[in-house]
Amino acid sequence: MTLNEQVQTDAGLFETTFTFDWVKPPLSLNYRLHRMAEAKIVKDLRSLMHAKARHVPELERIEVRLVWFVKDRRRRDDENPVATLKALCDGLVDAEVVPDDTREFMVKHMPEIRYEKGCVPHFEFTLKELA
Template identity: 55%
Template sequence: MTATIGYRLDLPYERPPLTANQRMHWRPKAEITKNVRHTAATLSRDAKVPALGRCAVRLVWTVTDRRRRDADNLVPTLKACADGLVDAGVVTDDIPELMTKHMPEIERGDALGLVLIVEPLAQEATT
């Protein structure tokens, strides 16, 4: 696999399950976070994403209308997905040296959906 090819994980959500604007009690939020994390881990295992050492991740939300939305609102969902990739062994931690998290993207399309894209990055040389 080359660094330009990635893995597409189609998340089973039409809308981001976690957003920065949500105001909810910690317990239901923790359950949603746990579910998103587990889902990302399961999908990465099912897609046979190998241990990459280093990777970049992008979260893309496809919407069907032209309403204005803030991409940074999706960061909590991206964070839970990144933790799921760690749980699945794609990387050992989601620290910046091992995982580059790109700002979430919102694009217009024919059907609502969330996609997590995982791209391998070259290993840094050690001295």
């Protein structure tokens, strides 16, 4: 994991991107894990996001995007990282960035898989304040 970059948009709104060095999603809709094993991963992801988001101010409404950068063009289902996205969003709520991860407070975009030749596979989770 690397440090994230915080910026203020032209409208003075908060935006930051968290980078994770995962080669594949820690949770996927295709994984067939025992419920206790899955619960441990969810807890770990929520705790990780909570720790990384401690510096993020309390915001009224945000949008989030999860992008998985891959180095080859193998077929991957865009919706598989949704389980990882959900756990990260729950971690933002745990960190009290927003009161809840419902539509009222958080707009979640479908995860994206982006091919970049020669890149080191990783994930970027972007949080952007909405006006």
